[in-house]
Amino acid sequence: MNASFDVIVVGGGVTGAAVGYGLAKKGVRTCIVDAVPTFSRASRANMGLIWCQSKALGCPPFVRWGFASSRAYGALAAELKEASGIDTGYAATGGIIPCLGEEELAQRALFIDKLRAETEDGVYPASMLSRAELEKKLPKVPFGPEVSGGTWSEMDGYVDPLHLIFAFRKAFTRAGGTLLAGERVSAVTPSGGGYRLDCGERVLECGKLVLASGLGTRKLALQLGADIPVFPNKSQVLLLERIPADVLPIPLLGIARTFGGTVMIGAAHDQAGMDRDLHPETLAANADWAARVWPELARKRILRFWTGLRVWPKDAYPIYDRIPGHENAFVFVMHSAVSLAAILERTLPDYVLGQPLPPDAALFTLSRFADGDGFKGSAASSPHATAPAKAEAAS
Template sequence: MAEASFDFVVVGGGVVGSSIGLGLARRGARVAILDQGDTALRSSRVNFGLVWLQSKGDGMPEYGRWTRRSADLWTEFAAYLQDLSGIDPEHEQKGGIAFCLGEAEFEHRRNTIQRMHNQVEPWVYETRMIDRKAVEALYPGVRFGPEMVGASFGPHDGVTNPLRLLQSLHGALKRVGIAYRPDAPAQAIQSDGGGFVIDTPAGPFRAGKVVLAAGHGTTGLAATLGLEAPIVPERGQLIITERVAPILPIPASGVRQTRDGTIMIGTTHEAAPDLTTRATTANAVHIAERIVRLIPDMARVKMVRTWLGLRVLSPDGFPVYMESETHPGAYVAICHSGNTLAAVHANDLAEAFLAHRLPDTLAPFHPRRFHVSQAA
């Protein structure tokens, strides 16, 4: 006997699952979100908090358009979350920087930006390269090291506070009537009379449709429903400093200052097939050495803590969205940039799930791309 019946059950209560669930409920669906609670490998809590466009979509222009769509929705989305939950997700959209140390990095970045511009319409990125003098004008309180020769600047980039974003999402879920169950991780899912029954430690849940958005916990459940959720886990380590006076008004890929004055510095990229999350001194040293090359005065700022999280990456780094052909009404949604895509997930993706049809614009994100030779 199923405990309760819903239009949708979303498996996963991180930023991705919560954003989708909120979008569904906002449009009138009866929604339950089944979550693993504090024991989950929660990428939503251990990330840099960027809402970032300028690096997204090289090789898949549709991802660039999708990300730009989300960036454009984010200001309204943040206001909606704060109105519902009373918690400010601390979204800012002042633009973003990717620093270049040395001419080789600058030329590589310039080539990447030009290549991405060539793949899409001019309005998508609007990222441009700027020289050292222009960078210094953006950061009047910073003395940069001699290796910093310039940067790329993306006018649509921004940040959010990842902890407050998740808190505001969970607060909003309650306000729109979602049954959020942190004690009910999905253990098995079966088709049942045109719908689905999801077995959990808290009992079974019935739904007309199910969305798998549980990050690293998605793959096994997906396979039972004819879905694919290929994930290549990747570790990323961050450093957090003591509070200092405001010196970094513009966030950058690899360094940003939070509203409370701490500076976040990162990050590393390591394969993590064993899903371990142990931070290392070697990684911290690597991160610290680069930031001191960029801003020598950072050598005098105290490191308070360091931590490591797991990125949810598909084999090519792009999101995966699909509906099962064998179990219609079962969907999968996995991505790395859950913060960046939260606004479009709560709007366009939720609307697609409600319409029972993923639009053609999302076809490139289907995992069939991993089975098609790119040499043809």
């Protein structure tokens, strides 16, 4: 079946699903085409943290962008529940980064002070916790002897990533959108001011095109003459047996209880190209860190482990832009898309429809790569680096 749409979104991970839903609910005739993920599985492999704190020193707009998404999440979760009938498991729990040793605690405090100094009003919604305060927040977690305290932000939270995508997709189709799941776009060609997409036996046409195809974006954009600097960043995740909800009601960066009650441990960052092999030494290092934070975890059964490839722009900040030379083709790639989903859904559809990007997103265009590497600093936060500004991330 050939078909024509106002907008086609290639990619139905969290980014494409959020943008597609936002468009469909505005009455725009929208199609999402989403291939069965092979390598590009970030939206299915992640930890579901809505993580805002201790990120992006040197880039206040990204800090504000993340907090804005966090503030919008409650309304989004309620709207999706209403529109799709699916509970995303969203919980405004706050979040904690545990620290091992006094040096790490001092580094974290310094990092938050620096982030605070970069705000316009001197208010940064995160604070330090002593060990006693940490224990008060999580009285059922017997922390290891090395744990010195941590950082706390009420702006962090949790959402179940699979339920989030399903909710977006169902709400999208209920709003009149067309979802072509399990179909791969193989060719993109400009055609009469819009685009023609080859998709298996089908030919699809659209006035506007959105590439939200994660690590598949580069290949598609090259067909339109643009090299989008986005690369895989590998993580490995361990899944442990279920624990009761009241044991870990607040996620720790790197250790989180899932919607279903299992415990996820994940923090690794490797620039290893498309390698998806499991490396036991990396898993062991993550597990060792988690057991130093919470020794009881060492006695829990491991249910599963997997690798996931993050969608990692060259400087770790998002890319929201038109494809150079293409007024009607857009590219949206980023890590932390789960955290950002609420602000993506709220703002990027208007951008596709011709509005400017919101001020805090306006600098995340491709022009920053004109002289090479993009922004300095890190858009990410790391659970167990002694130098928190390192370009590592668990979320």
